[in-house]
Amino acid sequence: MGKLRLQNLTRGGKIRIGLLALALILPFFPFVTDYVLHIAILVLLYMILALGLNIVPGFNGLLDLGYVGFYGIGAYTSGLLTYHFGLSFWVIIPLAFMNGALWGILLGAPTLRLTGDYFAIVTFGFSELVVLFLTNEIWLTRGPLGLPGIDVVSIDLTLFGGPKWEFIGELPYYYLAIVMVLVTVFVMYRIQDSRLGRAWFAIRDDEVAAVSCGINLLAYKVIAFAISAAFGAVGGSFFARWVTFLSPDMFKFWESFLILCMIVLGGMGNIWGVMIGALVLVSLSEVLREILPLLGMPVNVRFLAFGLIMVLMMRFRPAGMMPIAAVAAQMRAGRVKRKKVKPAVGMKK
């Protein structure tokens, strides 16, 4: 790492390192209470989720409305394995990842050959079925009562004669979440620059051209969907061990919508944009959660703002606040064409 000098970095690189440093020392600022730290963890969790979802609409141009289904699967995988078998968090993470990917493949393989509209509605139906399953199969999930008393995360070194350290309070989870976000971002960048990522971008930009370059559409789309689902499940398994309580209500369509909104706001396909989208929307959501009861309105009304954001973004800035060129060009394509058309001479509009 000797070559890493500040003056060698680009401006973007400096900003990134600065932000990371800020994130690392955040808990030591005097104004950061447990509540602020809680929201910071929420932001980080949603960053993981948004980055995971981003693969499907952002990298592949397909609408996924059922992402929260995989989040729920991951959360309950983690919760139940801990509850019944007392497995360690570090064992559960790969298991949840694989379980998410498995369901992604099971759902994606038959449906991804269809058009985008059908795929969107199938994912929606799937996530609703997951919630119904979690609510009704009381023998497994305790249903609407919820699953309480899930063990906290711990680092157990007793096997090697070391100490056992349990994660108590928000601080250790904060750093755990930062590590998970860093890993996710690293993986996303590696995928984006790989053969796999380039194939996805080709599919997003033009399916026919992609096929004629020898890309197997179905296989690549299923891989994308499975990886996306796996990250959703990892986010869920962190969530389960962090809040130590699960209930089926936590995995309703609202959550999918919120995560989708983050991507739309930040910029579909842009890793940094998506993370900033998560930061902005989680903060906005928490602020509204405080303000709305003062105005005598139910807390869920905050989704009014999110719905409006989606509609306005699509109307005026469809590629998001931090657009990437390819998506922006695609979103603009039709509109530019329309402007060029001039009425012929002598014809009234």
Place this chain on the structure above:
Amino acid sequence: MLLQQLVNGLTIGGIYAMIAVGYTMIYGVIQLINFAHGEIYMLGAFFAITFISFLGLPFYVAFLVAMACCAVCGVLLDIVAYRPLRQSPRLAALITAIGMSIFLQNLAMIIWGSRPKPFPHGALPAYFEKTAVTFGGVNLSWFHLFIFTITIVMMVGLNLIIKKTRWGKAMRAVAQNKTMAALTGINVNRVISYTFALAGALGGAAGIMVGAFYNSIFPTMGYVAGVKAFAAAVLGGIGSVPGAMLGGVVLGVAEALGAGYLSSLYRDGISYAVMIIVIILIPAGLFGKVLKETKKSM
């Protein structure tokens, strides 16, 4: 027991069919899943209840006025949200549709509150509760008959509009090929508005009837009903109006029977499962054609 379930299934199925027809017509002309259609249905019920309690209109008048308002809402929805995106990729239009759906749902929550509302006491005609026909041990109330009649009249009327009138012809032309339709002198945007108005009126009527049937109206009622109606449209083959009608009735009966004989807990799950299975196995539905991905079809 079986007969009673069947009657309930047919009643609800007819209502699903009315919503499903809206989805299918709009999909036919602009190739967009109008997620906000369920919200128009919800608005219909709220309009009716508002007209009855604040303006004191009788039920039947409120029914018609609310339907008209829903038609206007449908047109406005198209003009405000969808028309600017006609040339955009489908992804953008779909996201807008979902955004509008969530927006309208929460707007209703702000205006009318989130708690379920009943119709004002005495607003529904008194004879609705009375038994009209009894056969095979099943009591059919006048209200069942009212719903059946309205459903059938509207379906027949819609078919006549689509098959016989100039507007219907124009709608079919736009659904087949927008560019060619425009070349023959059809004002495509006006035809689309007209379609949204028809779909909105039907959806609103369905909302009022369901609201009156269960006597409970709440802002999220459009969400589940919308998805189920969409499932019905998919089952019938999206883009096909008779398919949507049949799909709605089949789904309603399947749901009633499934809830009665399998598990009432999974009542909502039945339509989701039917939808997923149909999409995977016969994506064309009962009457439709297989969709082709046309990125710039509009």
